[in-house]
Amino acid sequence: MNEITQRFGRPLGACFILLVLLWLAGLVLVPNLTMLDFALRPNLPATQLGGPKDGYSFDNFLYLWNHPSHGWIFLKTIWSSALVTVLTFLICYPLAYWLGQVSTPRQTSALLVLLTVPYLMNEVLRGLAWYIILAFDGPLNAALVHLGLLSEPVRWYGDGGVLAGMAYAYLLFMLLPIYNSVSTLDHAQIDAARDLGAGTLRIHRRVVLPHAKVGIATGCVFTFMLAAGSYMAPALLGAPGSRWFTQLIYDWFFESGNWNRGAAYGVTLLVLCLVAVLGMLRLFQVNLTSAVK
Amino acid sequence: MTDMPIATANSHKPASPLRHRFLASRLPDVLPRLAFRLYFVFFLTYLLLPLLILAAATFNRSSFPTIVPWLGTTDMWIAALFRDGEILKALGSSAVIAAGVIAISLPVGTAAALVLTSLHGRARSVLYAMMVSPLLTPGVVIGIATLLFWRKVGVGGGVALSILAQSSFIISFVMLMVAARLQRFDRTMEDAALGLGASRVYVFRRILLPFLRPALVGACFIALLQSFENYNTTLFVRGTETPLTIFIASKVRAGLTPVINALGLMMMVATVIGAVLWEVVRHRKRSTPGAGR
Numbered sequence: 001m002n003e004i005t006q007r008f009g010r011p012l013g014a015c016f017i018l019l020v021l022l023w024l025a026g027l028v029l030v031p032n033l034t035m036l037d038f039a040l041r042p043n044l045p046a047t048q049l050g051g052p053k054d055g056y057s058f059d060n061f062l063y064l065w066n067h068p069s070h071g072w073i074f075l076k077t078i079w080s081s082a083l084v085t086v087l088t089f090l091i092c093y094p095l096a097y098w099l100g101q102v103s104t105p106r107q108t109s110a111l112l113v114l115l116t117v118p119y120l121m122n123e124v125l126r127g128l129a130w131y132i133i134l135a136f137d138g139p140l141n142a143a144l145v146h147l148g149l150l151s152e153p154v155r156w157y158g159d160g161g162v163l164a165g166m167a168y169a170y171l172l173f174m175l176l177p178i179y180n181s182v183s184t185l186d187h188a189q190i191d192a193a194r195d196l197g198a199g200t201l202r203i204h205r206r207v208v209l210p211h212a213k214v215g216i217a218t219g220c221v222f223t224f225m226l227a228a229g230s231y232m233a234p235a236l237l238g239a240p241g242s243r244w245f246t247q248l249i250y251d252w253f254f255e256s257g258n259w260n261r262g263a264a265y266g267v268t269l270l271v272l273c274l275v276a277v278l279g280m281l282r283l284f285q286v287n288l289t290s291a292v293k
Numbered sequence: 294m295t296d297m298p299i300a301t302a303n304s305h306k307p308a309s310p311l312r313h314r315f316l317a318s319r320l321p322d323v324l325p326r327l328a329f330r331l332y333f334v335f336f337l338t339y340l341l342l343p344l345l346i347l348a349a350a351t352f353n354r355s356s357f358p359t360i361v362p363w364l365g366t367t368d369m370w371i372a373a374l375f376r377d378g379e380i381l382k383a384l385g386s387s388a389v390i391a392a393g394v395i396a397i398s399l400p401v402g403t404a405a406a407l408v409l410t411s412l413h414g415r416a417r418s419v420l421y422a423m424m425v426s427p428l429l430t431p432g433v434v435i436g437i438a439t440l441l442f443w444r445k446v447g448v449g450g451g452v453a454l455s456i457l458a459q460s461s462f463i464i465s466f467v468m469l470m471v472a473a474r475l476q477r478f479d480r481t482m483e484d485a486a487l488g489l490g491a492s493r494v495y496v497f498r499r500i501l502l503p504f505l506r507p508a509l510v511g512a513c514f515i516a517l518l519q520s521f522e523n524y525n526t527t528l529f530v531r532g533t534e535t536p537l538t539i540f541i542a543s544k545v546r547a548g549l550t551p552v553i554n555a556l557g558l559m560m561m562v563a564t565v566i567g568a569v570l571w572e573v574v575r576h577r578k579r580s581t582p583g584a585g586r
Contacts, residue, residue: 003411007483009493016404023401024423027461031438032430038441091339094332113568114337118344120564122522124541125557129343131545132350132358132554139346142361168343200325221429229431231525236545246433246525253437253529266437270430277429289418292425292469 032270038263060264070248070265077245078272080159081227084166085174088223089216091167092175096215097208100182101190119172127236130165134237158239165233170226174219181215182208217284218291224280225273245269348561351554358551370551374559377552383540386452390527390536391520393456394463398516399509401460402467409468410475425469427462435461436529450532458530463519467512474508 005013040056048054064070099108118126133140134156141153156164185208193203209216234244249269252262281291346360351371354364374380405424412420427435439458440450448454478501486496524538531539544553 004408007411007493008407008497012494012497016408019401019404020408023405023461023464027439027457027464028423028427031442031461032434034442034445035434035438091336094329095336098329098333109572113572115340117561117564117568118340120518120568121344121557121560122538122541124522124524124538124545125347125560126343128541128545128553128557129347132360133343133346135357135359137361138359139361168339171340225429225431229433229525231433231528232542236542246431249433249437250528253440259441262437263441266434270434273429273431273434288422288425292428 035263035266035270038260039267040264041260043258043260060261061268063261064265064268073243073248074245074268074272077228078276080163080244081224084163084170084227085220085224087163088167088170088174089220092171092178092219096175096178096212097182097204099179101185101187101208115172115175123169124232124236126169127165127232130161130168131236134161134164155239157237158242161237161239162234162242162244165237166227166230169230169233170223173222173226177215177218177222178212179215181212185211213284214286214290217280217286220284221277221280221291224276228273228276229269344561347554348558351551351558353551356550358549358554370555371558373550373552374555379535380537380540380552380556383535383537386534387521387537389452390455390459391517393452394459394520395513395516397456397460398464398467399513402464402512403471403505403509405464405468406471406475409472425465428465430462432462432523432525433529436526439526440530450530451534454530454532455527455534455536458526459520459523462526463516466515466519470508470512470515471505474505478504 004016007013008016039060040058041054042057042059044051044054064074099111103111132138135141136153136155140156141150144150145153189207189211190203193207198206229246230244231246231250234242234247238244238247245265246269249262249265252258252265281288347358349360350358352366352368353360354367354369355362409417409420409424436458439454439461443454443457444450448457482500483496486500487493491499522538524542527536527539535543541553541556544550
């Protein structure tokens, strides 16, 4: 802290420190603690706030635990988000490798522009595109029936639709970090491995993947977190059978008006994401500083 | 696309009687190449087809946006877009929020990067973890935490709260971008200016800020995009305000017409023009030696 005031002078340095404190306290720490506080208290009418019933308990969390379907939806959200993460990785890895090691600079910059354009657009518009494609009378069913691959139209809204829409929505968050780390690999290492007789799969398993692990970890962490916390894709492309945990949170807030229970569900989601992030970083043996930069 | 990930191992020409056997022996090489080509086409289709369909549906007479069946080509939806007061209002609301987010997150993000880079060791990694934590928090959770805390202190849902909630994580983006640029800053320039009698504030204003300019311009751009496209966080803090993403999503569920597609088309066109300009400027900068440092 001293260095800051020394470097920029007392008024300017103090100003910087104050701004940072305001941000971290007012927009990050205290709101999250308030959420936890809400989560641990019962939902009471305004007159009883601070009264004898207003105490801490785990009731809101136990409600989630004991609920016949909410716990299940929670698990399914984790499972589906993991599936989205794996799927996105499989879709992105070959292209990230190609961009990082094989393509010419011209090809790289052309493709990067092509890639970023859909992602500079609204997330909701990306969802809308899939909403149109997957509609019961929509182009996908029409094409598949026309080609004879389907005898009659299929309802795509639901798990499949959410999966396709999410993988699409978060593609770039997986692709760019992997591309970045693959591009730092010296191509001579690949040539050397090949000269020593390694096949394509072995080269990827033993040379490219280990080298790119920081990028892969970053991509997986972000994709999983975005998927688990997404509201748009499940709301637009889902069906009653494919409800997402975030939809439950929304309903507690704006349908049932029980903010305390909503807060408890929010805390649960936050903890899940923390555990997933830390777990993935540990799994890939990557530290936070190199994963997020 | 000519050079595939598999390096051309045996490029010498075979004698013609051996050609057949040669081809067979090269099958393991040719097959992955063919697979990559197929994959490449699949990837581009997956990436771009949804957008093309979204755009094409703008010109279909059908009042539900689709491309099958084609009921005749029309530009009436584009004309309707410019008459639609609601959309313009939503656009205005998004613009106000984005302006607020930029006004908060550029200074705070810069201050955060400066504070961070003048710390060392454990204090630095702890602060770093806190500063990037909003990026690893699901948007829904940021929304409800902000709502719960700020409502307690008297700020209800609306434009102001949307600005605060979005800033909470957009500041992290700005911080990362500024910090990346700061790594290349030569501190001796500051010392030289101080030695020549400049005040600390003057040094900051005339040396550090101009050096950070490219990062700040980029950060401004990212902040604008992130703010405009944000849905998950804004959903909880918007109050009765209807920014663009919220407006589009609400239309998708009730009363979707190709006017929304027309809006998407406009945004796409703007994005493509922006991306191309960006690339052109970047190229020009790179080819003029000394420019942009």
